Amino acid sequence: MPELPEVETVRRQLAPHVEGRTITAMRIDDGRWCAPQEPGEVEDALTGHRIDALGRRGKHLIFSLSGGAQLLVHLRMTGILLWEAEEGAPYERVRFFLDDEHALAFCDPRRFGTGLLLPDEATRDAYLDERLGPEPLDPATFTPDVLRRAFKGREAPVKGIILDQRTVAGVGNIYADEALFRAGIHPARPGRMVQAAQIEPLRDGIIEALELGIDGGGASIDDFRHLDGARGSFQDDFLVHRRAGLPCPDCGAEIRKMVVAGRGTYACEVCQPPPRKLPRSARYLP
DNA sequence: AGGTCGGCCTGGCAGC
DNA sequence: TGCTGCCAGGCCGACC
Numbered sequence: 001m002p003e004l005p006e007v008e009t010v011r012r013q014l015a016p017h018v019e020g021r022t023i024t025a026m027r028i029d030d031g032r033w034c035a036p037q038e039p040g041e042v043e044d045a046l047t048g049h050r051i052d053a054l055g056r057r058g059k060h061l062i063f064s065l066s067g068g069a070q071l072l073v074h075l076r077m078t079g080i081l082l083w084e085a086e087e088g089a090p091y092e093r094v095r096f097f098l099d100d101e102h103a104l105a106f107c108d109p110r111r112f113g114t115g116l117l118l119p120d121e122a123t124r125d126a127y128l129d130e131r132l133g134p135e136p137l138d139p140a141t142f143t144p145d146v147l148r149r150a151f152k153g154r155e156a157p158v159k160g161i162i163l164d165q166r167t168v169a170g171v172g173n174i175y176a177d178e179a180l181f182r183a184g185i186h187p188a189r190p191g192r193m194v195q196a197a198q199i200e201p202l203r204d205g206i207i208e209a210l211e212l213g214i215d216g217g218g219a220s221i222d223d224f225r226h227l228d229g230a231r232g233s234f235q236d237d238f239l240v241h242r243r244a245g246l247p248c249p250d251c252g253a254e255i256r257k258m259v260v261a262g263r264g265t266y267a268c269e270v271c272q273p274p275p276r277k278l279p280r281s282a283r284y285l286p
Numbered sequence: 287a288g289g290t291c292g293g294c295c296t297g298g299c300a301g302c
Numbered sequence: 303t304g305c306t307g308c309c310a311g312g313c314c315g316a317c318c
Contacts, residue, residue: 001311032294059312076312078296091296110295112312131313156289165313173311222297222310262291263311281290 002075004136004170005213005234006224007059010081013227015054017083017102018063022050025097033093033106034115042117045069046096058132058169062124070124072116073106078223079113081106085229109223132169136206142168144199151199154191157279160261161191162206171206173263174219177241178209186272187260188282193275212237240266244285257285 002010023046028039049069055062061081063071073081082089085105094106094115106113118124133150134141150167151158159176161167171179180187182205185198194202216234218224221242224232235242239249244257248268258265260282 003312074312077310108295109297110310112295154288160289163312261289264309279289 001077001172001174001221002059002079002218002224003172003175003213004056004059004210005175005216006218006232007056007061007075007170008214009218009232010075010227011054011056011061014061014081014083014104017227018051018054018098018104020050020052021102022099023047023065023096024099027095027097028093028115029095030093030111032111033108033113034117037117042071042115045117046071057128057135058165059172060128064121068120070118070121072114072118072124072127074114074116075108076110076112076114078110079106079108080223080225081227082225082229083227132165133167134169136168136170136210139207142203142207144203147194147199147203148196151191151194155279156191157188157260157282158185158191158194158202159187159263159265162202163261163263168206170210173265174221174238174241175206175209175213177266178239179205181205181240181267181272182208184271186269186274187265187267188258188278189275190279240268242266259283259285 026043026046028034028043031039034042050066051063052066053064061073082105084102089105089107091107091109092105093108096104134146136142150161162171162176183198183202185202213234216232216237218232219234220231221235240255243255243266246255248255248271251270253268253270255266255268
């Protein structure tokens with residue numbers, strides 16, 4: 001699933017192609033992509049404008065356009081962006097035509113992906129800051145204190161808290177499992193039970209997992225693809241995620257699968273000791 | 287108000 | 303074989 005490293009991978013690949021280019025036409029085939037805005041409205045608002053910058057905040061891709069308009073593209077579960085895909089690519093929902101005759105397609109079998117048009121930078125920042133915590137790769141804002149405050153007095157499982165985009169932006173199911181393993185914290189441990197000494201390792205674990213994900217060009221478990229359709233490689237470097245029954249890379253114990261915060265979750269119960277009382281919502285899977 | 291759960295959506299696969 | 307039904311999960315809204 002596209003999380004921060006996957007979105008950043010796409011951003012780095014796409015930026016050199018689109019920055020400075022003008023959108024000459026746009027076609028939104030699926031109105032759900034930009035709902036409740038009308039496809040025609042969004043198409044008209046973007047057409048004729050230059051893409052000044054391609055940015056990212058959390059899992060959102062940000063197209064900053066001349067005239068100030070901001071398009072936030074979210075891949076959600078299965079969205080991918082393809083450069084120069086032939087017209088009518090599988091599950092194509094949106095197509096951008098650029099002034100150098102190239103085209104960008106947004107494809108998404110499950111139609112969860114979205115495009116949100118906002119009028120200016122201030123509106124964009126208000127929208128994002130209302131929903132997202134600090135950027136994890138910005139050491140100035142993603143401090144151990146951010147996690148300390150988020151965990152204080154919380155009964156919710158620590159995995160659920162770091163999946164919450166208001167805690168820290170961009171962490172999803174894969175990188176939550178990988179970061180918690182790196183820090184030796186069981187995913188189902190209630191936030192308030194995370195030891196003070198584990199906070200900094202977790203902060204570092206989140207950063208490390210995300211950076212390795214970016215280095216690997218993201219993880220292509222099923223749908224995620226690069227701009228040219230190639231796969232990322234980080235799925236080959238998972239330590240615990242999707243590795244049920246395989247040995248823990250540190251101690252050799254069998255990695256177990258469970259459900260935590262409603263998500264498929266993988267952990268080594270030796271390296272990540274479970275809490276005495278597992279939250280009711282956490283359960284083991286065979 | 288914190289925490290959990292269902293809905294959105296569809297491909298893929300287990301099981302009958 | 304072919305069908306049914308369940309699972310995957312980012313994010314939001316509903317509910318307890």
